[in-house]
Amino acid sequence: MRTILIIAAKEIREGMRNRWVLATTLLMATLALTLAFLGSAPTGSVGAGALDVVVVSLSSLSVFLVPLIALLISHDAIVGESERGTMLLLLSYPLARWQVIAGKFAGHLTILAFATLVGYGTAAVALAGSGRLDGTAGWPAFAALICSSVLLGAVFVSIGYFVSAMSDQRGTAGGVAIGVWLLFVLIYDMALLGLLVVDQGRTVTPEALNALLLLNPTDTYRIFNLGGTASAVAGMGIADQSTLASGTLMLALLLWAAAPLAATMLVFSRREP
Amino acid sequence: MKPTILLDGVSKSFGAIRAVRNVSLALAPGEIVALVGHNGAGKTTLIKLMLGLIRPTEGVVRVLGGDPSTDAEVRAAFGYLPENVAFNPALTGRETLHFYSALKRAGREQVEGLLERVGLAEAAGRRVRTYSKGMRQRLGLAQALLGRPRVLLLDEPTTGLDPALRRDFYRFLEQLRDDGATILLSSHALSELEGRADHVIIMGRGEKVADGTLDELRRLARLPTRIRIRLAEGERRDGFQGSWRAVNGRMLEIDAAPEEKVALVRAAMGAAIADLDVVPPTLDELYAHFQDRQDLDR
Numbered sequence: 001m002r003t004i005l006i007i008a009a010k011e012i013r014e015g016m017r018n019r020w021v022l023a024t025t026l027l028m029a030t031l032a033l034t035l036a037f038l039g040s041a042p043t044g045s046v047g048a049g050a051l052d053v054v055v056v057s058l059s060s061l062s063v064f065l066v067p068l069i070a071l072l073i074s075h076d077a078i079v080g081e082s083e084r085g086t087m088l089l090l091l092s093y094p095l096a097r098w099q100v101i102a103g104k105f106a107g108h109l110t111i112l113a114f115a116t117l118v119g120y121g122t123a124a125v126a127l128a129g130s131g132r133l134d135g136t137a138g139w140p141a142f143a144a145l146i147c148s149s150v151l152l153g154a155v156f157v158s159i160g161y162f163v164s165a166m167s168d169q170r171g172t173a174g175g176v177a178i179g180v181w182l183l184f185v186l187i188y189d190m191a192l193l194g195l196l197v198v199d200q201g202r203t204v205t206p207e208a209l210n211a212l213l214l215l216n217p218t219d220t221y222r223i224f225n226l227g228g229t230a231s232a233v234a235g236m237g238i239a240d241q242s243t244l245a246s247g248t249l250m251l252a253l254l255l256w257a258a259a260p261l262a263a264t265m266l267v268f269s270r271r272e273p
Numbered sequence: 274m275k276p277t278i279l280l281d282g283v284s285k286s287f288g289a290i291r292a293v294r295n296v297s298l299a300l301a302p303g304e305i306v307a308l309v310g311h312n313g314a315g316k317t318t319l320i321k322l323m324l325g326l327i328r329p330t331e332g333v334v335r336v337l338g339g340d341p342s343t344d345a346e347v348r349a350a351f352g353y354l355p356e357n358v359a360f361n362p363a364l365t366g367r368e369t370l371h372f373y374s375a376l377k378r379a380g381r382e383q384v385e386g387l388l389e390r391v392g393l394a395e396a397a398g399r400r401v402r403t404y405s406k407g408m409r410q411r412l413g414l415a416q417a418l419l420g421r422p423r424v425l426l427l428d429e430p431t432t433g434l435d436p437a438l439r440r441d442f443y444r445f446l447e448q449l450r451d452d453g454a455t456i457l458l459s460s461h462a463l464s465e466l467e468g469r470a471d472h473v474i475i476m477g478r479g480e481k482v483a484d485g486t487l488d489e490l491r492r493l494a495r496l497p498t499r500i501r502i503r504l505a506e507g508e509r510r511d512g513f514q515g516s517w518r519a520v521n522g523r524m525l526e527i528d529a530a531p532e533e534k535v536a537l538v539r540a541a542m543g544a545a546i547a548d549l550d551v552v553p554p555t556l557d558e559l560y561a562h563f564q565d566r567q568d569l570d571r
Contacts, residue, residue: 006375010364017363017400085359089416092324093376094349272287272327 003095007103008110015073015111024069024111028119031065032058036123037130051138054127055145058120059225062149063218066116067156067181073108074160075177078268079167088273098265101161105154105261112153120146141225144246148224151253155217156181158260165267188216210244217256224249275338277302277424277455278323283332285318292318294479295332300455300472302423305446307466308459309560310476316459317356319476320426323457324353336424349377352422356429356459358413362402366393366412369401370419379420387415390445392438407433414442418449425449425456431465443469463556475560477567487556494562496554497528500537505545512544523547 015021035057078101081087090100124142160177167173192212196204204212213219224246276299285293293315300306310316321327322334325341325348334340339347360369370384388397391411401409410433417425425446431439446456447469460466466473473490475483483490504510504523517527529537534551541549554562 003376006372010361010372013368014361014363085355085357086361088326088355089353089358089413090376091326092348092351092353092355093373094345094351094378095376096345273321 003099004103004106007095007100008106011104011107012110015107020073021111021114024115025118027069028065028115029122031061032120032123033126035061036127051124051127051142054123055138055141055225058123059145059149059222062145062152063222064185066112066149066152067185067218069115070108070112070153070156071160071163071177071181073111074157075164075173076170077104077108077161078164078264078271079173080164080170082271082273083170091273097269101261101265101268105157105161108157109150109154112157113150116146116149116153120149145225148221148250148253151250151257152217152221154257155253155260158257158264161264162260162267165264165271184216184218189219192216192219213244214248214252217253220249220252220256224253275302276300277337278457279333279335280319280322281333281335283322283329283334285315285322285327286330292479293322293329296476296479296481297332298474298481298484300457302453302455303450304471305450305456305458305469306472306474307463307470307556308457308474308476309461309463309466309556310459310482311564313478314476315479316476317428318479320353320428320457320459323424323426324348324351349420350423352417352419352425352427354413354417354427354430358409358416360401360409360412363400365398365400366404366408367397369412370415373416374419377420383419387418390418390441391415405433407435410434411438418445421452421454422449423454425454427456427458429460430458431460431462439465463560467556473556473559475563477564480567482567483559483563487559490559490563491554492531494554494559495531496558496562497530498534498554499526499550499552500529500534500541501526501550501552502541502544502546503548505547508545512540 012021032054036054078087081090091097120142159180163176163180164173167176196209213223223244278298278300280296280298283293283296284291296315296319308316308319318327322329323336323341325334325336325343328342334342336347337350341347341351364372367384367388370387371381373379374381374384385394385397388394391414393408393411393415396404396408401412404412410430414427414430417427431442434442446458450456450471458466458470467487471486473483473485473487474481475490483493485493501520502513502525504525510517510519510525513525513527517525520526527537538549538551
């Protein structure tokens with residue numbers, strides 16, 4: 001455990017040194033503030049709470065942004081260190097290889113959680129400060145948004161590590177990471193929509209659709225945030241057709257984070273530095 | 274004495290490349306071992322095998338009685354300096370050493386002393402990004418010396434060190450050796466290892482070509498010792514015929530086989546000479562000899 005913490009602390013320190021933490025937090029805060037103030041202009045006519053609108057627009061944004069940031073941080077974590085030559089020295093120390101992965105994961109996830117909490121939190125606090133919030137109704141959904149965003153980040157950090165552990169060169173890892181992002185964020189949904197349009201509900205039952213949505217962590221995340229209290233204003237895409245419970249969705253995301261991480265540890269323990 | 278590092282019939286292949294072939298060796302506590310060989314002779318692979326970073330395709334590696342690839346206890350006793358050592362450029366030298374000392378449970382209080390020792394005390398607060406190659410090498414050395422290692426594996430340790438630091442470095446190694454550490458150095462600078470290495474292992478194309486003390490290797494190689502004399506004023510060289518060659522003016526030299534060495538020196542002493550040098554074969558020459566012999570055997 002101590003070894004994991006030492007490695008995590010080093011990752012966080014490095015993240016602060018090379019301005020990763022700062023840049024990510026600023027990016028998230030800027031976008032969240034923009035959405036909070038510009039996006040909440042028409043709320044009066046719809047009648048939804050200001051925070052609910054922010055949750056909807058922020059989750060639509062996070063679906064693109066969080067996986068991108070997570071993959072950017074993680075795709076280099078293993079192959080980059082191998083290529084620079086720091087991994088060889090690290091592995092000669094008294095530690096197990098899975099501890100290296102676990103430590104990096106803890107460190108990177110902390111950075112991501114900090115950026116999300118501070119970035120999105122700033123927007124919520126600013127909204128509350130400007131007096132646009134009526135009551136506390138939107139807060140649970142907002143807290144769920146932050147938690148699920150961090151979990152979505154964990155999923156893609158974990159996938160990024162797997163890509164990194166499988167790659168021989170940093171360039172390869174970067175390319176594959178971009179491919180993974182495109183696949184989960186854009187291509188999968190387009191293909192699914194196309195399928196539904198062509199199929200017209202003949203063979204794709206609601207259960208099959210649920211399963212297909214759980215197979216993509218970004219869809220799982222989207223349903224989790226848009227299918228809850230904010231569903232009244234969601235009204236888009238395929239999200240509101242789904243009938244998945246939020247517990248199932250969370251579990252799916254947890255599995256999506258755990259499986260690639262375990263696979264990474266397995267691959268990495270066999271890799272020859 | 275029980276050997277610290279024991280390799281028994283170790284081979285390692287990377288795909289079709291056989292990097293190390295059937296190597297057996299034993300390194301004792303309290304000795305400085307020189308591992309020499311051309312590029313690609315398998316030195317670095319051998320060191321990685323000892324560290325447990327890679328596993329042998331065949332054979333057994335034992336360090337301090339354990340398997341270094343699975344036993345973290347064993348690796349806690351290591352100090353390792355890789356060839357071309359690299360550090361994260363965003364951290365300072367001091368932060369880097371703090372990180373490694375924590376991983377080794379070595380205690381932070383060692384860090385300042387080691388920084389001082391390798392001449393980085395002033396640069397310790399600067400980021401590694403700004404360090405020269407020599408400074409990085411010194412930081413690498415400091416990292417290897419954390420926690421009083423019982424086994425030091427140093428891959429090309431003195432590249433980038435200035436002569437004063439180099440001397441200090443070897444003195445420090447000798448202290449560690451006298452405390453009972455096993456120190457393995459791989460190097461191209463053979464002349465530097467002469468007189469410092471208690472034990473020499475020569476590698477060639479993945480095989481162990483020679484293994485022993487410098488004296489043992491000299492005896493094995495049967496390389497001639499060079500005897501060089503300068504005749505005194507007025508002395509004629511009539512007494513020195515045969516294989517004696519004249520080198521510029523009054524100097525004469527001969528390559529003496531081990532068994533004629535003493536007789537030749539005695540004969541030289543009988544004449545009026547102004548100076549006498551007896552030069553045993555250097556490590557460089559021994560190395561070349563064993564390399565050539567391996568080439569002939571193929």
